[in-house]
Amino acid sequence: MVQSPDWLHYQAEIHPQREALIFGQQRWTFAELDADVARLAGILADWGIGLQHRVAYRLRRSPEQVMLAHALTRLGAVLVPLNTRLKPGELEPIIQNADPTLIVEDGSDFAWPDTGHRRIILEELMEGSLAQPLFTATLNFEDLHALVYTSGTTGTPKGVEITVGNQWWSAMGFGLNAGLEPHDRWLHIMPLFHVGGLTILFRSVIHGSTVVLEEGFDQVRTYDTLIRERISLLSVVPTMVHRLLELDGDAPPHLRLALLGGAPAAPALIERAHQRGYRVVPTYGMTETCSQIVTLEESEWPKRAGSSGHPNLPVDVRIMKDNRPLPAGKVGEIWVRGPMVARGYWNNPQATRTTFHDGWLRTGDIGYLDPDGFLYVIDRLRDMIIRGGENIYPSEVEQHLVGHPGVSDVAVFGVQDEEWGQRVAVAVVVSDPALTPKDLRNFLSNRLASYKIPSIYYRVDAIPRNASGKILRATLRDQTSAMTKWTENHDL
Amino acid sequence: MVQSPDWLHYQAEIHPQREALIFGQQRWTFAELDADVARLAGILADWGIGLQHRVAYRLRRSPEQVMLAHALTRLGAVLVPLNTRLKPGELEPIIQNADPTLIVEDGSDFAWPDTGHRRIILEELMEGSLAQPLFTATLNFEDLHALVYTSGTTGTPKGVEITVGNQWWSAMGFGLNAGLEPHDRWLHIMPLFHVGGLTILFRSVIHGSTVVLEEGFDQVRTYDTLIRERISLLSVVPTMVHRLLELDGDAPPHLRLALLGGAPAAPALIERAHQRGYRVVPTYGMTETCSQIVTLEESEWPKRAGSSGHPNLPVDVRIMKDNRPLPAGKVGEIWVRGPMVARGYWNNPQATRTTFHDGWLRTGDIGYLDPDGFLYVIDRLRDMIIRGGENIYPSEVEQHLVGHPGVSDVAVFGVQDEEWGQRVAVAVVVSDPALTPKDLRNFLSNRLASYKIPSIYYRVDAIPRNASGKILRATLRDQTSAMTKWTENHDL
Incomplete structure (x- = not known):
């Protein structure tokens, strides 16, 4: 079994004066962060929290988190980590499934579901008295580190066992692909309760890089932070790139x-970003793979435009079909193996x-x-549209449509039909405003x-997306009756 | 169990045109090396070589190796890998212990011990016909990869199970410490049959860096290679640094x-190297840890002169004594744990x-x-001299003596004495030539x-050292009768 000394404390020993965490005007070196932690x-140890106890938290975006x-x-x-965007009714099954020893909250106004779990406010916890600070630890690679509940586009959230x-x-995987430079600085603008945001925190202490935690994405302020804090690394979803390019x-x-992760990226967007000097690279990954596992290096552009890259x-x-691997070029379901793949779903054997x-x-x-x-x-397999026996992939159609100058955003989805x-x-x-469906049909033809x-x-007016930028196709499918049809052409 | 796609083939897929191997005028890209391999x-598969078969080889330094x-x-x-410096009588127990399926040799003049193992000449093997090239593979992390026989300064060689x-x-460990830069180029001047030289080959295919294989160390030619081939990384023993600094x-x-590895380095040598602009860093490691596990970053110099660095x-x-860990500052035996530590010694349970x-x-x-x-x-524990109950560490005394301008090289060792x-x-x-023992005693006092x-x-005339540059103290102890005493002072 692989073990490791505590990552943050390791960095504090070898780079005590290097900046570890920045939040607005507040700054911590690795030594300072190590001491606060x-x-x-x-x-927490005095509170009885120990090995493999589950501790849930619903907290505002803060260095304390x-x-x-x-x-x-x-x-x-x-x-x-609990998604702060979820309503109490959405959070309840997650808390029931995780059944945590303790829930840490920030005291903000929230109608906690009555699950009977003990809650404490982080600020009060931190003001508590302390018997002994805890500087060192041995981390066991086979221990559970996090339950990250998927913000899946359909179905009940599942607790991914990281x-x-x-x-x-x-x-x-990230370091081998992107290189490790001793003075890398991450701008952290992803949700801390998603795997993408969580992994940045641990990459930082494993690699010794600085995290600059933004309060949230704001194109003008974030652009300013990128320059002022000499940011070298950034995780983004396509919408953020769009907005930065508007500047x-x-x-x-x-x-x-x-x-670039979260949602499939249109090659046109990446092309525009490159033309503007932004070194945007597509990636592929998910909660179950503990974030990014595939990356397209910049040097592969535009030769392999449309690819998410090579596995790290x-x-x-x-690529599998009927439980057998397919040769290169054949389309099937993507299967992944590797030591970053999660163990399973918590308390959900099925x-x-x-x-x-x-x-x-x-x-x-x-x-x-x-x-x-x-x-x-x-x-996505479940987003595939089957029309008269032909497979249609919504994102393929979308990637063409976003290339039309009159289209700002677009989502393609399947609707039930007796005939097809x-x-x-x-x-x-x-x-x-002058755009018509006929223009788009001609454009696509x-x-x-x-x-x-x-x-x-x-x-x-807007395409429904989740926090990662993924289109909520199920929402679209369910809401067609409430949307106004633009036109219809049964002859197509 | 962790598995990985074949490392070399991986690099050939993502960086086919990057240089993988250079030897004099010969050059291979990753795609070319992958094809030759x-x-x-x-x-070899046609010859029946398969999973976990042991294949010994005694080969000249060559790209074919x-x-x-x-x-x-x-x-x-x-x-x-067999040490080409060993005599047939020294090789025999190693071959007996490893009991290989096949021995690969280069046909050079060598009186092979009669162990009954099948041998073949590499050149003939490579000229053989081929049913099918083998491009892909799955590597299993728990499989044995190499038996590296320790060039220990005493005793029977032991086959370290890497x-x-x-x-x-x-x-x-190396990458996390030194950083990973996409265009790193290693100058390889270490023996290929030692762990230090072997690991460079595999770091290269794991990280995608170039190996420039030198025929051997020659201060003028090696210096020229460092410049001409734009070398960024180098493994050296102290003697090589000495010689480069003479230029x-x-x-x-x-x-x-x-x-800098192989032998403990005198701080004075590192200081001189730094003054000349050579970014020399001490390291610590051994065959049993699959090479370097501790490195002193340049920024720690001279604050921690004398340290080998922080564990990667x-x-x-x-630090242990009587099977219990000692606190900081206390001297004891160094114990090491980690996933790069070998499994044991082959066929040597004791x-x-x-x-x-x-x-x-x-x-x-x-x-x-x-x-x-x-x-x-x-x-080394076994090199420690105990004089009248006092522990004396030879390398401590040596590190002072090499700082004397009249001393070119030095080795301290213990001799048996009835009194002490x-x-x-x-x-x-x-x-x-004018130097006297009295000068040295005064210098040390x-x-x-x-x-x-x-x-x-x-x-x-010369200090006996092994191929890694380690002083052969046992040889010195055994040869005192053949050495001329310079002077003797029983009063000290």
Whole structure:
């Protein structure tokens, strides 16, 4: 069994004066963060929190939340970060499933569901008296490190079991791909309760890089932070790139990599970003793989435009159909194996059995590998539209439509149809008021087979997306009756 | 169990055109090396070599040897590199212990011991016909990867069981410490049959860096290679640094790190190297830890002069006495734990039991940790001299003596003595013919306690060292009768 000395304390020993965490005007060196975390870990130990105890937290975006994450790690406890956007009714099944020893909150106004679990306010916890600060620890790679509840686009949230080892390997995969530079500085603008935001915290202490925690994304302020804090690394979703490109300024000079995740990225967006000097690279990953496992290096652009990149070492990716691997070029379900793949779903043996097979994770995504092992993700299996026996991938259609100058945002989805089984529908946010569905059909007719061209059009003000930027296609499907049809053409 | 796609093939997929191997005028890209290795692996498979078969090889320093190492790795076979300096009588017990399926040789003149093992000449093997090249493989981290026989300064060689995982973790430890830069280029001047030279080959394919294989160390030619090939990384033993510093030229401009290992380095040497612009950093490691596990970053110099550095993540180091850990500052035996620590000694359960304890490696080295976790290695346990109940560490005395301008090289060792148990002897290579033992005693008297000052002096032409640069103290002890005493002073 692999073990490791506590990561944060390690960095405090070798780089005590290096900046570890920045939040607005507040700054902590690794030595200072280590000391604050040692204090908090000591207090939590006095509260009886120990090895593999589950501690849930619902906290505002704050350096104290970062400290709590490191303190729980040092204690060998299990982090259960709760999504602050969820309503009490949505949170209740998560708390019931995680059944935490303790819930830490920030005292903000929230109608906690009555689950009978003990709650404490973080500020009061930190003001508590302390017997002994806790500086060192041995981390066991096979221990559970976090339960991250998937913000899946459908169904009940599942608690993904992230181990200590998963965090480590996720950090390694990133470093092997992106390189490790001793003075890297991350701008952290992802939610702290998602795997993407959580892994940045642990990459930082494993690699010794600085985290600059932004209060939230604001294109003007965030751009200013990128420059002022000499940011070299950034994780973003496509919307953020869109907004940064709306600004006039040059790409921030120290930014060496902007990892684009969350939702499939249109090649046109990446192309625009590159033209403006933003080193944006597509990635692929999910909660079950402890974030990014596939990255397209900048040097592969535009040769492999549309690819999410090559799996990071030592990730193995296979394309499967009927439980057999397919050769290069063939489309099937993406299966993934590697030491960053989660153990299963907490307290959910049925979902675990369905998704995790003999070391392999069935991602539910559809794609193919090219002969050099580069992955092209086509779509979610469940989002695939089957029209008269033909498979249609919504994201393929969307990627063409966003290239139309009159389209600001777009989502393609299937609707039930007696004749075809399903038909292709599209919701469009227009930037040109004169645009008509006929224009879009004409635009697509040279680009796509006719069966892929949407036959049902909706004009909407915004596309519903989750916190990661993924289109909520189920929401669209459910809300068609409330949306105004733009036009309809049954002949397509 | 952790698995990985074949490392070399991975690099060939993502960086096909990057240089992988350079030897004089010959150059291979990763795609070219991958193809040559695929061919050789296919031939070896036709010969029946498969998973966990042990294949010994005694080969001249050549790119073909590198290809063989990668081909065996791809097949899941076990590399048994044989030290080309050993005499047939020295090799025999190693071959008997390893009991290989096949021995690969280069056809050079060598009186092979008659052990009954099948031998083949590499050139003939490579000229053989081929059914099918072998491009891909799955590497299992728990499989044995190599048996590296220790060039211990005493005793029978032991086959250190290096696993595939050990190689991986060794590469990770290096990368986390030194950083990973996408275009790193290693100058490889270490023996390929030692762990230090072997690990460079696998770091290269795990990190995607270039290996420039030198025929051997020659200060003028090697300096030229450092500049011409834009070398950024280098592993050296102290003698090589000495010789490079004898040259007039500036430090090679692309060299970002020269890892100093093999023998304890005198702070004076490192200081001189730094003054000349060579970024030399002390390291600590051994065959049983799959090479370097502790590194002193340049920024710690001269604050922690004399330290070998901080353990790389996730290595755990303890200082032990009577099976109990000692606090910071206390001197004891160095114990090491981590996923790069070897599994044991091949076919030698007794030595395995003595050295490997419950995940910990008893290094047999003496040292202490400072309060920040930095390691100071004092000496080998077995080299320690006990004079009248006082412990004396030869390397401490040597490090002072090499600082004397009239001393070119020096070795301190113990000799049996009825009165004191042991007395301190020294063999000196002088650079100033006028130097006398009295000068050295005076020089030391302000620097060391009197009981540590050598009382027996020999003048020698050269200090006997092994291939790693380690002083062969046992040889010195055995040869005192053949050495001319320089003077003797029983009063000390």
